[in-house]
Amino acid sequence: METSPAFREFACADCEETFDADEIELRCPACGGLLVARYDHDLRTEPTRPPLPLARERRHSLDEGETPATDCPTLADEIGADRLLLKDEGRNPTGAVTDRGLAVAVSAGAAVGADAVSLPTTGNGGQSAAAYAGRAGVTAHSYVPSRCPFVNKAMINVHGGEMNVVEGRYPDALAAYEDSDGARFPVGPSSPYRRAGVKRLGYELLTGPAPSAIVVPTGHGIVLAAIHTAIEELRETGALDVTPRLYAAQPAGCAPIVDACGTADAVAATEQPDTIVGPLEVPDPAVGSLAVAAVDETGGRGVAVSDSDALQAAVDAAGTAGVELSATGGVALAGARELAAEFEGETVALVNPVAGSKEDDLLRSHLMSQGI
Amino acid sequence: METSPAFREFACADCEETFDADEIELRCPACGGLLVARYDHDLRTEPTRPPLPLARERRHSLDEGETPATDCPTLADEIGADRLLLKDEGRNPTGAVTDRGLAVAVSAGAAVGADAVSLPTTGNGGQSAAAYAGRAGVTAHSYVPSRCPFVNKAMINVHGGEMNVVEGRYPDALAAYEDSDGARFPVGPSSPYRRAGVKRLGYELLTGPAPSAIVVPTGHGIVLAAIHTAIEELRETGALDVTPRLYAAQPAGCAPIVDACGTADAVAATEQPDTIVGPLEVPDPAVGSLAVAAVDETGGRGVAVSDSDALQAAVDAAGTAGVELSATGGVALAGARELAAEFEGETVALVNPVAGSKEDDLLRSHLMSQGI
Numbered sequence: 001m002e003t004s005p006a007f008r009e010f011a012c013a014d015c016e017e018t019f020d021a022d023e024i025e026l027r028c029p030a031c032g033g034l035l036v037a038r039y040d041h042d043l044r045t046e047p048t049r050p051p052l053p054l055a056r057e058r059r060h061s062l063d064e065g066e067t068p069a070t071d072c073p074t075l076a077d078e079i080g081a082d083r084l085l086l087k088d089e090g091r092n093p094t095g096a097v098t099d100r101g102l103a104v105a106v107s108a109g110a111a112v113g114a115d116a117v118s119l120p121t122t123g124n125g126g127q128s129a130a131a132y133a134g135r136a137g138v139t140a141h142s143y144v145p146s147r148c149p150f151v152n153k154a155m156i157n158v159h160g161g162e163m164n165v166v167e168g169r170y171p172d173a174l175a176a177y178e179d180s181d182g183a184r185f186p187v188g189p190s191s192p193y194r195r196a197g198v199k200r201l202g203y204e205l206l207t208g209p210a211p212s213a214i215v216v217p218t219g220h221g222i223v224l225a226a227i228h229t230a231i232e233e234l235r236e237t238g239a240l241d242v243t244p245r246l247y248a249a250q251p252a253g254c255a256p257i258v259d260a261c262g263t264a265d266a267v268a269a270t271e272q273p274d275t276i277v278g279p280l281e282v283p284d285p286a287v288g289s290l291a292v293a294a295v296d297e298t299g300g301r302g303v304a305v306s307d308s309d310a311l312q313a314a315v316d317a318a319g320t321a322g323v324e325l326s327a328t329g330g331v332a333l334a335g336a337r338e339l340a341a342e343f344e345g346e347t348v349a350l351v352n353p354v355a356g357s358k359e360d361d362l363l364r365s366h367l368m369s370q371g372i
Numbered sequence: 373m374e375t376s377p378a379f380r381e382f383a384c385a386d387c388e389e390t391f392d393a394d395e396i397e398l399r400c401p402a403c404g405g406l407l408v409a410r411y412d413h414d415l416r417t418e419p420t421r422p423p424l425p426l427a428r429e430r431r432h433s434l435d436e437g438e439t440p441a442t443d444c445p446t447l448a449d450e451i452g453a454d455r456l457l458l459k460d461e462g463r464n465p466t467g468a469v470t471d472r473g474l475a476v477a478v479s480a481g482a483a484v485g486a487d488a489v490s491l492p493t494t495g496n497g498g499q500s501a502a503a504y505a506g507r508a509g510v511t512a513h514s515y516v517p518s519r520c521p522f523v524n525k526a527m528i529n530v531h532g533g534e535m536n537v538v539e540g541r542y543p544d545a546l547a548a549y550e551d552s553d554g555a556r557f558p559v560g561p562s563s564p565y566r567r568a569g570v571k572r573l574g575y576e577l578l579t580g581p582a583p584s585a586i587v588v589p590t591g592h593g594i595v596l597a598a599i600h601t602a603i604e605e606l607r608e609t610g611a612l613d614v615t616p617r618l619y620a621a622q623p624a625g626c627a628p629i630v631d632a633c634g635t636a637d638a639v640a641a642t643e644q645p646d647t648i649v650g651p652l653e654v655p656d657p658a659v660g661s662l663a664v665a666a667v668d669e670t671g672g673r674g675v676a677v678s679d680s681d682a683l684q685a686a687v688d689a690a691g692t693a694g695v696e697l698s699a700t701g702g703v704a705l706a707g708a709r710e711l712a713a714e715f716e717g718e719t720v721a722l723v724n725p726v727a728g729s730k731e732d733d734l735l736r737s738h739l740m741s742q743g744i
Contacts, residue, residue: 062694063440070435091463094696095729135694151729154736157744158728160691319532322434322507324466356530357467357523357730364526372529
């Protein structure tokens with residue numbers, strides 16, 4: 001694979017073995033651990049732009065990223081923060097943060113000559129993969145649970161992606177994916193390329209308004225791990241001299257990362273996951289260990305919120321700040337409300353991972369349950 | 373109202389009477405004609421940023437605009453253009469170009485002390501109005517036809533907007549609006565503030581990649597009229613020395629602006645409008661005369677396309693370019709295909725007015741009709 005000038009190697013987070021880009025696809029070939037990309041930061045030409053493994057000429061882009069961080073004064077006042085910024089990842093090409101990661105992961109597959117990429121997904125990742133695969137001229141195979149939202153299934157089809165709808169929930173889709181043709185280039189949530197792509201979200205926040213705390217709705221843990229890497233890289237290049245605290249927010253019905261934060265324990269799978277927030281119903285997170293490290297090493301915390309509080313937070317934000325949080329994004333605001341005492345006088349950023357319009361049915365149902 | 377330093381007056385496009393901002397709301401108080409804002413361009417501080425009537429401090433923003441113009445080489449090759457740029461207005465705060473105009477119009481209402489704003493809408497304008505009204509602390513009253521998409525109705529509710537669902541189609545919603553309480557500040561499609569807000573779309577295209585042709589899916593004609601004003605202003609300040617040709621693209625089942633382009637006739641209302649593309653089913657456009665002038669005075673044309681061609685265009689774009697055109701946006705690509713002979717070797721921009729995910733059902737149904 002043609003790599004960028006600054007890319008040095010992939011390293012296993014568990015066994016510390018290192019690999020060239022051509023030697024790896026998804027996980028460590030030696031031990032199955034998670035891989036992280038390493039760079040020679042003195043070879044970087046732009047210290048405030050994130051380095052990527054892949055050479056620029058090999059990247060397929062739909063102009064993802066550069067999403068706004070919108071000031072929400074009414075929400076800041078409510079929780080006693082100085083500023084509250086909504087980083088709206090719904091304003092990516094397919095309306096979700098997954099676009100950032102799949103842009104790089106699908107490009108990596110195309111760069112090594114793969115005809116097809118493949119992933120298990122709660123839905124938005126499948127839509128992103130199908131979009132970038134269309135762009136790159138490869139086929140995307142998505143394994144989605146039957147509970148996946150209509151919008152994701154419809155748009156996977158519209159992009160011409162191959163879709164396997166698996167009866168049940170995400171673990172059922174994952175099992176079907178694991179039984180499938182292993183010859184396709186894997187772009188699932190363990191992919192180091194996906195974290196490399198999402199890392200830019202951290203760069204955008206940290207080289208801009210530089211919040212002192214960031215609250216992230218968390219499923220697999222990709223966004224938290226990626227922002228953590230952005231912090232480390234920016235500190236290494238001297239572009240950042242503070243460390244914002246990272247907070248994992250999860251639905252109480254499926255909070256394995258929150259449960260592990262601040263403990264010495266490994267992430268334990270949730271036995272009976274149950275949340276209306278589909279993108280976050282991930283009982284056994286793919287990069288949970290990295291997400292917990294992101295929270296614990298930056299002095300943050302985990303916070304679990306009820307589905308009802310998440311939905312109400314999204315409705316409140318739409319009403320007083322005008323912003324369109326999805327139910328998934330509502331988990332961040334509900335979490336920030338729980339954590340308000342820690343944010344007094346600070347600049348806090350919330351990540352909205354999915355456009356509100358993509359979860360319109362969940363938000364509308366919440367109003368219905370209140371008789372509206 | 374507190375106006376911007378460069379704002380001079382509103383002028384009627386018909387009787388040429390001029391007015392202060394405080395003297396007008398929607399249309400010319402003397403003759404009912406359309407109003408246009410005029411500026412002292414030598415008082416503008418930034419010649420490549422669009423002047424607005426309203427003072428900066430009075431504008432409520434959700435960080436609308438600054439949408440990407442994504443290169444689509446496969447689509448350019450297909451129609452023989454040098455470059456094809458997709459200006460994706462689906463990446464606005466509520467997923468539609470209507471955000472740009474309603475940001476300014478709702479702010480104008482709030483600036484004059486209105487408690488409530490009101491509009492008839494095919495749907496997206498109502499969602500935008502509800503979002504900005506929430507932000508500005510006023511109430512938005514939307515009159516939507518029963519055929520309005522679920523996503524618009526749901527999100528109007530989520531923002532806490534007042535919604536009047538009127539049995540029938542857009543003209544029925546318009547009639548109900550016209551029978552309603554006239555004391556609310558009007559932010560409907562005739563509003564000069566809406567065109568002033570959308571104008572920036574033209575500035576972004578013209579001070580950036582500067583296409584030689586722009587194809588615009590057209591309902592009321594706001595976007596065409598606004599880009600035309602951007603051209604005129606930028607030529608006046610010397611920031612632009614060419615005039616891109618503007619093309620109106622409409623569904624064949626409702627093409628009153630297309631029918632009037634290139635003729636000496638006024639826009640005549642379509643008697644039996646019938647298109648699946650709801651945002652463009654506007655039989656009697658609010659700013660049709662300005663839209664026709666935009667096309668005729670720039671050397672462009674009108675083009676009418678079938679619903680089926682529009683839907684297929686959106687599906688093709690998703691498949692080969694990865695971009696998510698809505699059915700509404702598909703009207704632009706279907707139009708560009710018809711017009712290909714005029715675009716040889718040129719840079720062409722297409723406007724996608726609405727996010728693909730917001731019209732997922734239309735796109736999916738089109739696949740269904742093909743047995744997919």
